[in-house]
Amino acid sequence: MILVREVFQLKIGKAKDAKALWKEAVELGKKYNHPMGRALTDLTGNYYTFVMESTHKSLAEWEKSGTESSGAEDWGKWYAKFAPLIDGGHREIFTIVD
Numbered sequence: 001m002i003l004v005r006e007v008f009q010l011k012i013g014k015a016k017d018a019k020a021l022w023k024e025a026v027e028l029g030k031k032y033n034h035p036m037g038r039a040l041t042d043l044t045g046n047y048y049t050f051v052m053e054s055t056h057k058s059l060a061e062w063e064k065s066g067t068e069s070s071g072a073e074d075w076g077k078w079y080a081k082f083a084p085l086i087d088g089g090h091r092e093i094f095t096i097v098d
Helices: 015-031 059-070 073-085
Strands: 002-010 038-041 049-056 086-095
Touching: 002 015, 002 059, 015 038, 015 049, 015 073, 049 059, 073 086
Parallel strands: none
Antiparallel strands: 002 049, 002 086, 038 049
């Protein structure tokens, strides 16, 4: 099992907008069988950090789920709304140790 974290630094004051868009992303994830997992926001550390966290059976499964949905028009429309909220970010991928 792997854990994938998409870690975003949001522009100041954009956390509320990101949370609203997260709800839309969850619905799109259901439509495209792309597990969205959960969203996290900062309590300490860098301000306006927004994390999208998901688990997958393998790297191959994660890649497949992203490939199948990434070209969809409604994902593109969603991303066009989310991208202006972002100042930067990075991805973290971990192996889950039982």
